[in-house]
Amino acid sequence: MSDKGKTNVSQGMSRRAMLAGGAALTGTLFMPKGLKAADYPTSAVNTTGLAVTDDTVTCGILHSITGTMAISETGSVQAEKLAIEQINAQGGILGRKIEYVQEDGASDWPTFAEKAKKLLVNDKVASVMGCWTSASRKAVLPVFEQYNGFLYYPTFYEGLEESPNVIYTGQEATQQIIAGLDWVNKEKGAKTFYLLGSDYIWPRTSNKIARKHIENFMDGCKVVGEEYYPLGHTQFNSVINKIRLKKPDVIYAIVVGGSNVAFYKQLTAAGIDPAAEKPLVLTISVTEDEIRGIGGENIAGSYACMKYFQSLQNENNLEFVKAFKEMWGEDIVIGDVTQAAYLGPWLWKAAVEKAGSFDVDKVRAAQVGIELPSAPEGYVKVHENHHLWSKTRVGKAQADGQYEVVFETADLVEPDPFPEGYQ
C-alpha cells in the first residue's frame, strides 16, 4: 500500500494529460467566467498583504506526507493538486494562477502548528487546504484564528466546532450517522445495535450521537453494547465473543486505521460473515482507501455510510474519476475524504470571485451560500455554520474494493455541528 502514494507522486503527470483533464471538466461543468486579472487590480483584491501578485495567488497545502497519517492524507493532497491544476487550466482565480506552497505536517501535531504558522506568517498564503485528523486541526486552529488565515478542512469529523477561519468540506457527525441508522432500521428492520470504535474523540462523539438517536428517535430500538479500543489495537476477539452473545442486529463499527484489518479478518474468522447480514455491519470509518488495506474479500457485504463513493454514476463524478486517474494513475482509488478535499480549491475560487477579493474577511462573508453544482458528489452548498449541505449515502462493500450505492437521501442533509438533543 505504501508504494501507491510514492510512485504516483513521483510520476506526476504530463502537461497534456493535465490540461486534457482540466479541459474536460471545464467544457461541461465549470464554465469559465473568463475573468481577467487586469479587471481586478492587485491593490484592490488584496488589501491585507497576502501573497497575491498581478498574475498569481499562493495557497498552502498542509498535510502529512510522512509518518503514520501519510497513507490517508496522500489522497487529499492529490485531490487538491488536481483541483488547482484544473482551475489554473481555465484561467485561475480572478485571472490569477494558483501557486501552492506545500508543507509536511509529518503526522505530528506540533509540526502542524509550526507549519501552519509558517504558511500564514512567512508565505502569506491566501488560504490553506489542509489537515486530516482532528488532533492536527485542533493544533492549527488557534494559529488560524490568531493570524486570520482561512482553512479548508476535508475530513468527516465529530462536529462541535464552528470556527470563522475554517470551512469544513467533509461531513460533521450527524450528517454521517443519522441517515444510515434510519436506513438500516427501515430497510433491514434492525432493532438492536452494538457500538464499537477506536478510542478517541471522533468515534466517541459519533457513538454518542448514534446512541441518542437510537434511544430517543428510533422506536423500539436499543443499544446492547458499546466498546472502545486504543488506536492500533489488533485483538478484537473478546468483543467479537460479546457480540456473538448479545446477537445484535447491527454492529456499528467506527474502527479507524490499521485496526480495521484485524477487526474484519477476526470477524470473518469468528464466523460473522458481513455478507450474511446477520448481524449486519455498518461503518462510517471505512472508505475505498481503507478497503485497499483490509482487502475487499474480508469486508464484502458490509455497509458504509458516507457522502461520496467512487462508484457514483453522475456525470460530474465520472469526469472527476477520469481526471484523477489520468493525473495520478489508473489503479488509484478515491475515498470520501479525497473528494471532499477536491472541493476545497473550488469553493475558495467561487468565494473569491463572488467577493471580488482575496481578503480573508471578504472571502469568509462571500463563502456562505456558495453553491457548487459541479461537485463530484453532486450539488453542495455552504451553510452559514461553515459546513456543507450534502447528501448522505449508504454503500455496500464489494469484493473488488468498491462500494455499490444502495441508498441516498432524497434531499441535502443540513449540517448541524452542535446538535440539539444529542449532547
Next chain:
Amino acid sequence: MTLSNYMNRKELLGFVILAVVIFLVLPLALDTFRLNLFGKYLTYAFVAIGLALCWGAGGILSLGQGIFFGLGGYCMAMFLKLEASTPENTSIQSTPGIPDFMDWNQLTELPVWWQPFYSLGFTMLAVVMVPVVFAFIIGFAMFTRRVGGVYFAIITQAFAAILTILIIGQQGYTGGVNGITDLRTLMGWDIRTDEAKNILYFVNGVLLFAVLFVAQFVRKSKLGRLLIAMRDQEDRVRFSGYNVANFKIFIFCLGAAFAGIGGAMFTLQVGFMSPTLVGIVPSIEMVIFCAVGGRLSILGAVYGALLVNLAKTTFSEGFPELWLLGLGGLFIAVVMAFPNGLAGLWSEKVEPWIEKTLKKTKVAEAPGPNKAPAE
C-alpha cells in the same frame, strides 16, 4: 569553589559566545515567527543538557526523557487550560467552566487532581517536582537494584510508552491524542501575541542559562568527578565507599527537573501540549540532539538541539517529500565525521586553529630569539 575552578577561560568563552548567539544574534537576525521557532528548539536544549549530565558524564542513558519534558509541559498546559476555560468562554458546553475535552467526554465536573492547577505557584512547583518525583521513583527502583546500561535504557523507554498510552487512554482527564490545545493567557497576559512571544523567548533564554550554570557547577564539583568515575569504573567508586545509587538518582532527578522546565517553556511558546511529545520517538530524538552536540558537552547539547531542529525545519520546508532522508543523512554524516559531535569538532578543529592563529599573531608582534621556525 573559586570562580576559576568553576569555569576556565575556554569554557567562559563558550558561554559568552552562546549568550551572544541567543541574546543578540538570533533576536536581531530573525523575525518573531522564526525567533519563536528557535525558542521552541531551545526548550529541547533543556532536555539535552540534562542528558549530557546523565549520559555523557554519568553514563546513564535514558531513552525516556520525553516523560519528564511531557510532565512539565502538561503541568503548565493544565494551568493554562483552566485559565482559558472560564464559564464565559465555554458557555456552549453541557458543563461550562471545565476544559472542552472533558465536556466531550461526558465529564460533568473538574477532577480533584486538576483543582490545584488553578494556582500558578503550585503549577510552577509542579513543573519541576512532578518530573523529579517520577524520576526519583524510577531511579530509586532501578539504581538501588543496580540496574544499569542497556536495561535501564529499555526500561525508561517502556515508561515513555506506558505514559503515552495512559495519556491517550484517559482522554477525559488528559485530552487524549489531541492533547491540551487552545491555550490563551497566563494570568491574563495573552501569550499568543508577537510581543509575548518575544518576551517568552528571552525568559526561555535566561532560564536556559540558569540551567547551564547549574549543570556547569555539577560538572566541576566533586559530584561531577564522581559521576565520570562511576561511568568509567563503577565498582571502584563503590569499593571506595561511595553510595553509587544515590549519585545516580540525584543526577537523573536533576536531568528530569531540567526537562520539566523545558516542557513548561515549550507549552508556553507553542501554545499546546500533546502526547506526541512524551513518547518513544521524541525521547530518542532528544538523545540524538545530545549526541549530535557531543554528549560530553553541555554547550554542545544546546547547539545540537538547535542544529538538528533547524535542519528539520529547513529540510521539510524545502523538500516536503524527501526531508526525512536529508535529516537521516545529516545524522550519519555527523556521527561518521565527528564521533564526539559538534563539541568534538570544536575542541579538535576549531580550538587548535584559534590557538595557532593567536600564537602566530603573538609571535609576529614580539619578534625576538623565540621566533618560531618558518612554516
